[in-house]
Amino acid sequence: MADCVLCGCCLEGCPLxxxxxxxxxxxxxKALLAGPSKWNAGELxxxxxxxxxxxxxxxxxxxxxxxxxxxxxxxMAAMRAGHPDFKQWLWKQWxxxxxxxxxxxxxxxxxxxxxxxPGSLGLALKGLKGLRPGKGLAPWLSITRFPxxxxxxxxxxxxxxxxxxxVGQGPRAAWAETARFLLRGLGAEIVEAKFSCCGSxxxxxxLPEAQADARRANIAAWRGAGRPLLATYxxxxxxxxxEYAAGGIAGGLFADEAxxxxxxxxxxxxxxxxxxxxxxxxxxxxxxxxxxxxxHADLNDGAGDADLALLSGLLGLRLRTPAKGGCCxxxxxxxxxxxxxxxxxxxxxxxxxxxxxxxxxxxxxxxxYVLTGCSGCAMQLSATAPRGAQVxxxxxxxxxx
Numbered sequence: 001m002a003d004c005v006l007c008g009c010c011l012e013g014c015p016l017x018x019x020x021x022x023x024x025x026x027x028x029x030k031a032l033l034a035g036p037s038k039w040n041a042g043e044l045x046x047x048x049x050x051x052x053x054x055x056x057x058x059x060x061x062x063x064x065x066x067x068x069x070x071x072x073x074x075x076m077a078a079m080r081a082g083h084p085d086f087k088q089w090l091w092k093q094w095x096x097x098x099x100x101x102x103x104x105x106x107x108x109x110x111x112x113x114x115x116x117x118p119g120s121l122g123l124a125l126k127g128l129k130g131l132r133p134g135k136g137l138a139p140w141l142s143i144t145r146f147p148x149x150x151x152x153x154x155x156x157x158x159x160x161x162x163x164x165x166x167v168g169q170g171p172r173a174a175w176a177e178t179a180r181f182l183l184r185g186l187g188a189e190i191v192e193a194k195f196s197c198c199g200s201x202x203x204x205x206x207l208p209e210a211q212a213d214a215r216r217a218n219i220a221a222w223r224g225a226g227r228p229l230l231a232t233y234x235x236x237x238x239x240x241x242x243e244y245a246a247g248g249i250a251g252g253l254f255a256d257e258a259x260x261x262x263x264x265x266x267x268x269x270x271x272x273x274x275x276x277x278x279x280x281x282x283x284x285x286x287x288x289x290x291x292x293x294x295x296h297a298d299l300n301d302g303a304g305d306a307d308l309a310l311l312s313g314l315l316g317l318r319l320r321t322p323a324k325g326g327c328c329x330x331x332x333x334x335x336x337x338x339x340x341x342x343x344x345x346x347x348x349x350x351x352x353x354x355x356x357x358x359x360x361x362x363x364x365x366x367x368x369y370v371l372t373g374c375s376g377c378a379m380q381l382s383a384t385a386p387r388g389a390q391v392x393x394x395x396x397x398x399x400x401x
Contacts, residue, residue, distance in 0.1 A: 004031035004070050013061035019344045025055050027062035027072040033074040053079040054087070054337035057345065058081070058204040059295035059327045060239075063200070080206025080333075087336045091205045095166065095197050096214070121182035136174055137392040137401040139399045143315065146185040147276035157191040159367060163218075165237040166197050166394040167375035178395040179233055179270055183331075186273060200240025205333040205337040215244055219263070220307055227262055231270045233395060235294035235307070235374040241267045269306035271373065271394075279314045282399065286369040286390075289318050290357045292381060293325040294374035307373030311394055326352040328372075330380035346384030363388055371397065 010027040011017055017026040033052060058073040066072075080088065100147075160183055160371075164176045183190050199214035218241070222230065232238040244253055245264040254260040297305040311319055329345030350368075356362050359368040368389035372378055381391040 004028065005068060006032065007067065009065045009067055010062035013065045015057060015059060015061065015329065015345045016055065016341060019348050025325055029074055030056060030072050031070055034079055037194050053083060054333065055341065057327060057331035057334055061295055063326065069082065077204050077206050081208050084206065086209060087101045088205055088334065091333045091336060092202065092207050092210050093371055095202055095211060114323055137390060137396040138284050140282045141395050141397045142282060142399045143185060143277055145278035145280050147274065148187045150276055151186040151188065151273060155229060157189065159226060160227050161191050161193045161194050161222065161228045161234045163230050163237055163241065165234045165375055175233060175395045176395055178398050178400060179231065181369050181400045182270065182274060183231065189224045193221040195221050198240035199239040199334040200236055215253055219244065225281050227266065229268055230266045231268055231273060233270045233373065235297040236376050238267060238269055239296040271306035271310040274310055277314065288320055288369065289315055290353050290370040291321045292328060292353065292370055292372040292377055292378045293321065294372060297373060307394060311371065317396060320354040320356045322352040324352065328377045328380040330376040339390050343384060346380055352386060
């Protein structure tokens with residue numbers, strides 16, 4: 001990885017800098033901290049290094065702007081790994097051990113008075129509360145035409161496995177059910193596989209061993225299912241899965257380069273498989289629907305933001321997107337390290353959405369109604385939403401019949 005030359009191209013894209021005005025939180029400052037300089041992390045107290053490396057959203061916006069190819073989130077993850085603390089351990093338990101209990105925790109969070117919730121957990125529990133079972137959006141969109149012929153022509157009968165991720169396996173199992181309903185509409189042969197967390201949030205938290213364990217488990221499950229297409233409906237999961245094959249067999253995950261290439265081609269957004277579908281709106285459809293674009297949606301893999309493309313085709317002029325979309329502020333472990341920063345970025349995101357939807361001017365006429373295609377974004381938007389706003393994954397609006 002190249003060294004930072006302090007050009008500042010990354011500054012424009014950093015949500016933390018935009019929200020706080022504090023350049024010590026910018027990617028340039030973090031690259032300086034991690035690089036060969038007099039401010040080398042080895043000369044700083046352990047507690048200071050742990051605090052500084054925790055203050056990164058991992059959104060990757062700086063990477064897209066850097067002419068040197070510096071990957072600041074990766075640098076911060078490596079530094080976090082070198083300076084572990086209790087919050088990393090807590091995050092690891094939350095992701096790897098407590099997933100089966102998320103639905104129960106979501107119900108409990110809805111009942112617990114905010115005054116009794118620890119400040120470091122408040123934002124995370126608010127987001128989970130917004131995703132508790134039974135509290136999703138009411139469906140109002142019926143698919144009237146599935147692109148079954150195009151799917152069959154392109155994938156030649158290849159089976160499909162759905163990667164549900166942590167939220168789809170837990171508090172939002174309805175997403176998983178709708179994803180399979182849509183695949184059946186395409187005529188796909190669905191195979192089930194026992195996948196774990198994609199590992200993305202574990203890696204960004206500075207937990208490389210836990211990330212590697214998750215990756216190996218998922219590849220083993222994929223092999224066991226016959227190496228099918230891997231349909232995803234979370235932008236962060238898609239990014240995390242795509243990175244498995246970024247280094248080919250160098251990471252020791254795949255048997256050979258051919259298998260790495262097969263994995264790379266297998267990871268597919270569910271929305272991309274549905275390209276060309278048609279739909280009609282039913283009762284309860286809002287007049288204006290906002291779309292929040294996840295930071296990880298637009299990967300350099302040819303699919304682009306498939307969720308936005310699909311919704312644009314299905315909803316037409318009903319769909320609105322901010323001219324300059326903002327990061328929701330989720331940031332994974334940042335929820336525990338600095339929830340106040342996560343909240344500040346989240347509020348800025350809602351300001352951007354308001355500019356596109358205009359819900360604050362007349363909320364009784366045009367209430368805030370926002371869809372997204374990322375589990376983390378759905379949680380964060382729920383946690384930071386203004387009163388009366390409705391937020392959910394686009395799968396929630398699909399009628400299954």
